[in-house]
Amino acid sequence: MKSSPIIALVGNPNAGKSSLFNQLTGLRQKTGNFPGVTMDKKSGLWPIDTQNTATVIDLPGVYSIYPKSLDEQIVTDILANPSHPDYPDVAVVVIDAANLHRNLLLFTQITDLGVPTVLALNMLDVAQQQTKAINSVRLAMRLGVPVVRINARKGEGLDLLKKAVLDQIQEPVLPGKLFFDPVDEVPEVIADTKTQYHLDNNYLALQYIIQHDGVSFLNRQQQMGLDTIIESHQFNVTTFQANETITRYKRIAAIVTEVVTDKRPINQPTWSQKLDRVLLHPVWGYAIFGFILLLLFQAIFAWAQPFMDAIDTGVAWLNGQLKTSLPPGPLTDLLTDGILAGIGGILVFIPQIAFLFFLIALLEESGYMSRVMVIMDRIMRKFGLNGRSVVPLISGVACAVPAIMATRSIGTRRDRLITILVTPLMSCSARLPIYTILIALVVPNQRVLGVFNLQGLALMSLYLLGLVSALVAAYxxxxxxxxxxxxxxxxxxxxxxxxxxxxxxxxxxxxVRSFVWEAGRVILAISIVLWVLASYGPGDSMEQAEKLVKQQNSTLSSDALQNRIASERLEASYAGNFGHFIEPVIRPLGYDWKIGIALLSSFAAREVFVGTMSTIYSIGDGGDDEGVTIRERLRQEKNPETGGVMYTPALAWSLLVFYVFAMMCMSTLAATQRETKSWKWPAVQLTYMMVLAYVAAFATYQLMK
Structure with missing residues (x-):
């Protein structure tokens, strides 16, 4: 046995394949690309004995070996190509025991390809609830492969699965004959294909014929050769594929009848079906979904606030302690006003990010998120989107990059392209820090009707604005x-x-780890650059600004004078000059040069906005308020023209609306280019979203000021 055998997990969607993957690999997981294609794969390590560790690959969920989308094509590209780097030593086919008849179709196709297979019979508890009993020993005898009873959710049966996999690696056991042998139907076609392409498996030869235009491992000359075989034998691909599926299901039905005992009365609904009558109702389904969203955003503010306050206060205290204990100088300023201020601006939002993903994970784990996709499909179609677009749009609430990659499950090119272009309008987790800090500045922490928090309602309104704008853009x-x-x-x-x-x-x-690590690296780099730009200026401009302040404000107290000096030095710095350069463009939106610096820096990643503001205001303030948090600094900021509060409701809502629409994420644009294989569509995406953001922010500020 080779040192690191490859185990592929294959199965229908919702069969429990990903649950089994998590049980086998735990935290020994990583994400990469399948060789030769820009398609994410999940892989992990599974210790299968004392000396060997297997590499487990979680393949996309499919119903059949015949793909209907880009992500499903990966399964055929690997299982029909023994030379593929990810070709498995053993395929573990995960079966939903409650739907044995449908799930066995994929299993029979994989075994016919000649891949050593273990059948993992999952969800037996669900089958038992439906009064179904499955004789796994008889099933193994009928199929000719090992069958293991597991519970992927609870991790039961994994030792038996490990033994079956080890046995298949050491001495592969295959069924005595093909479940469906195409040579019985089209012997000449199969013979010519096997001879010309040096194949020894009849069903693999059939896949060459039927899928030759789609698989990645055949070059153009080979594809043309297969076209010649099809034409010479007048082979009808569509008709043959349909007949194959019908024949397989007939044979599967005979096996299911023999191994499954079903005591449930005919047409008696399960409790999940009874719930679906309400959750999928054309009226109550939407009402319940809206109520759940409302509770979700209320919880994000209510539950996370104590933790956020603790982190915010702790970072401010640490900053003050460092300034007090360390010797004055550039390195201390860099550490406190640059690095710590920037990183602290993102750490404070960990509780809200954690609660957001916690609640979303609960909805996914329970099975409710699938119901959301179904009821939202009714709306999606009216706006020209495919029902499968719901999955990327919902995923976009977490991050637009994997959401855009999830569009590979959409079969039609136009629907996929539209989904890619509008998905970034869904408010991702990177916007959450901006939303929460600005909402906390201008929306009172009050309850409506004794239940609903105004800040939670404001947050929900921004997410709904993103959803509505995505639908309108799609239309x-x-x-x-x-x-x-x-x-x-x-x-x-x-x-x-x-x-x-x-x-x-x-x-x-x-x-949370991904959010902090990805954002933290960018923020750390930008915080250092910003500190340098804000601490130094052209020539002796900063020294001249300090000298002028001392001459004109000799009557001010020491603390007030230091504040004025720090503010003027910042304005005379490289960062200040740059901010003033772009200020005429953003002034109609209500923004000053400080906000302009944060806007530009957040083009690398939206969440950098808060870190940048933390750095800018730490440098721009004097030394008497080291313990003041970033939220307090923003609340105390004065408008130099009016002398009043800088962050008025008009300014804050203008910024909020701007970030709902703005395309300020280079990773998203790169993902769009990778998926569309053209820079045209990222350019279209960037242009329409930035224009929309500017116009909407302008209108918001002008109407509210």
């Missing part, structure tokens, strides 16, 4: 991008389940 693009393709949406609803707290915790940990 406009639907008119501009003409096509005759028709989209479709097929989703099997999973049964409702209690959340697995270890999986919820893993999701929260990975999300």
């Amino acid at each position: 406009v693009l639907k008119i501009l991008l003409k096509t005759k393709e028709r989209g479709y949406f097929i989703m099997e609803l999973p049964t409702f389940k209690l959340p697995r707290w270890n999986h919820v915790g893993l999701t929260v940990w990975e999300s």
Whole structure:
């Protein structure tokens, strides 16, 4: 046995494949690209014995070996190509025991390809609730491969699964004959293909014929050769594929009848089906979804606030202690006003990010998120989106980059392109720090009707604004991008389940870690650059500004004089000069040069805005308020023209609306380019979103000031 065998997890969507992957690999996971394609894959390490560790690859969920989207194509590209780097030593096919008839279709296709297979019979508890009993021993005898009973959610049966996989690696066991042998139907076609392409598997030869235009491992000359075989034998691909599926299901039905005992009365609904009558109702379904969203955003503010206050105060205290204990000088200023101020501006939002992903994970784990996709499909179609667009749009609440990559499940090119272009309008987690700090400045922390927090309602309104704008933009693009393709949406609803707290915790940990690590690296770099730009200026401009302040304000107290000096030095710095250069463009939106610096720096990543403001205001303030938090600094900021509060409701809401629409994420633009294979569409995306952001922010400020 080789030192690191490859184990592929394959199965229908919602069969429990990802749950099994998490059980096998735990925290020994990583994300990369499948060789040869820009498609994310999840892989991890599984110790299968005392000396060997297997690499487990979680392949996309599919119903059949015949793909209908880009992500499903990966399964065929790997399993039909023994030379692929990810070709498995063993394929573990995860089966939903409650839907054995449908799930076995994919299993029979994979075994016919000649891949050593272990059948993992999952969700037996759900089958038992439906009064179904499965004889796994008889099933193994009928299929000719090992069958293991598991519970992927609870981690039961993993030792038996490990033994079966080890046995298949050491001495592979394959069924005695193909479940469906195409040579019985089209012997000449299969013979010619096997001879010309040096194949020894009849079903693999059939895949060469049927899928030759889609698979990645055949070059153009090979594809033309297969076209010649098809034409010479007048082979009808569509008709043959349909007949194959019908034949397989007939044979599967005979096996299911033999191994499954079903005691449930005919047409008696399950409790999940009874719940769906309410949750998928054309009226109550939307009402319940809206109420759940309201509770979610209320919880984000209510539960996270004590933790945020503690972190905010702690960072401010640490900053003050460092300034007091360390010797004055550039290095101390860099550490406190640059690095610590910038990083502290993002750490304070960890509680809200954690609660957001915690609540979303609960909805996904329970099975409710799938219901959301179904009811939202009714709305999506009216705006020209495919029902599968719901998945990327919902994913966009976390991050637009994986959400854009999730559009590979959309079959039609136009629907996929529209979804890619509008997904960044969904408010991602990077916007949450900006939303919460500005909302806290201008929206009172009061309750309405004794239940709903005004700040939570304001936050929800911004997310809804993003959703509505995405739908409107999709409708406009639907008119501009003409096509005759028709989209479709097929989703099997999973049964409702209690959340697995270890999986919820893993999701929260990975999300927070990714957020802090990715944002932290950018913020650290930008904070250092900003500190340099804000601490030094052209020539002796900063010294001259300090000298002028001392001459004109000799009557001020020591603390007030230091504040004025720090502010004037910042304005005379490189950063201040740059901010003043762009100020005429952003002044109609109500922004000053300080906000302008933060706007430009946040083009690298939106969440950098808060870190930048922390750095700018730390440098721009005097030394008497080292313990003041960033929120207090913003609240105390004065408008130099009016002398009043700088962050008025008009300014704050203008900024909020700007960030709802603005495309300020280089990673998102890069993801769009990678998925569309053109710089045209990232340019379109950047242009329309920035114009929309500017116009909307201008209108908001002018109407509210």
